[in-house]
Amino acid sequence: MSDELLEGAPLGQSSAYPDHYDPALLYPIERAVTRETLDIDEDELPFEGEDEWQAFELSWLEPRGKPVVAIARFRVPAESPRLIESKSWKLYLNSFNQQRFASSVEVRRALKRDLSEAAGAEVEVTLFGVDDAALAPARMPGQCLDELDIEIDTFTPEPAFLITGDEVVEETLHSHLLKSNCPVTGQPDWGSVLIRYRGPVLDHHGLLAYIVSFRNHQDFHEHCVERMFTDIMREANPERLLVMARYVRRGGLDINPWRATPGEQPPEALRLTRQ
Structure with missing residues (x-):
């Protein structure tokens, strides 16, 4: 990750929590820089997809000062020119804490406007009550690879x-054995990954070893999923492919990118127990 991209970012820095609403806290990062390392052409992306974020620390004040708490789900299109750095997103959401809004509609409108401007494309925003049934945990579909007996001593991505x-x-x-690391702080990012495909059969032991090989890799969640997608497409050449990661919540946010060949869609409303 280029140092210039993160110059001025709050990640890895001591930060005072904001006491007033401030969209300027959002820190966008150009996707193109990392995509160049994967030979991805920004003008002809080899995938469709989204980055789904879920925020569990969102609150604001009603006009008379009574707090409201909510959970938010955001969907950032993969074709947006910029992602948004996670700590800046957290600080931005905390800037709502002492702000008075007339209604949740006004809150949603502000979130959608600010995040869309930062990402450079329209961001979808949904607000939930804390007991909404739509947030109930679910299970990953398909076969789990985690009980396979493998031996591995490679902990950086190995497409071989x-x-x-x-x-x-x-x-x-x-698999629930995905782990990568923050490219700035080195903190661990734990996650689960789903791979759905049609094509030449992937050796399951080798696929699990490949997933585990990200264990010491330092990169953003979105870029890890794009690396997995491009590696599988290059090595296996499937007709159809979906790669989706569900990362464990950190700082009140979980990040869940998916990338797919045209027409493939991820499972709807999927939130895992440890998220």
Whole structure:
């Protein structure tokens, strides 16, 4: 990650929590810089997708000063030119704490306006009550790879683990053993990953080893998923592919990117127990 991209970012710095609403706290980062390292052309993206964020620390004041608490879900399109650095997003959301709004509609309108401007594309915003049934935990679909017996001593991304056979299959696989690290602070980012594809069968042991090989990799969640997508496409050449990660909440936010070949869609309303 280029130092210039993060110059002035709050990540890794001591930060005072804001006491008034401030959209300027949002810190956008150009996606193109990291995508260049994966030979991804910004003008012809090889995938569709979104970055889904869920915020569990959102509150504001009603006009008479009574607090409101809510949970928010944001969807940032993968074709947006910029992602938004997570700590700046957290600080921005905390800037709502002492701000008075006439209604939740006004809050949603402000969130959508500010985040869309920062990302450079329209961001979808949904607000939930804390007991909304839509937030109930679910399970990853498909076969879990985690009980496979593998031996591995490689903990940086290794596409050579992606081995295919002659049989063409359509299957959904997942693992809860994904771990990568923040590119600035080095803090661990724990997650689960789902891979759904149609194409030459992927060796399951090798795929699990590939997922585990991200264990010491330092990068943003969004870029880890894009690396997985491009590696699998290059090594296995499937007809269809979906890669989706569900990362564990940190600082009141969880980040859940997915990238897919055109027409593929992720499971709807999927939130895992540890999120």
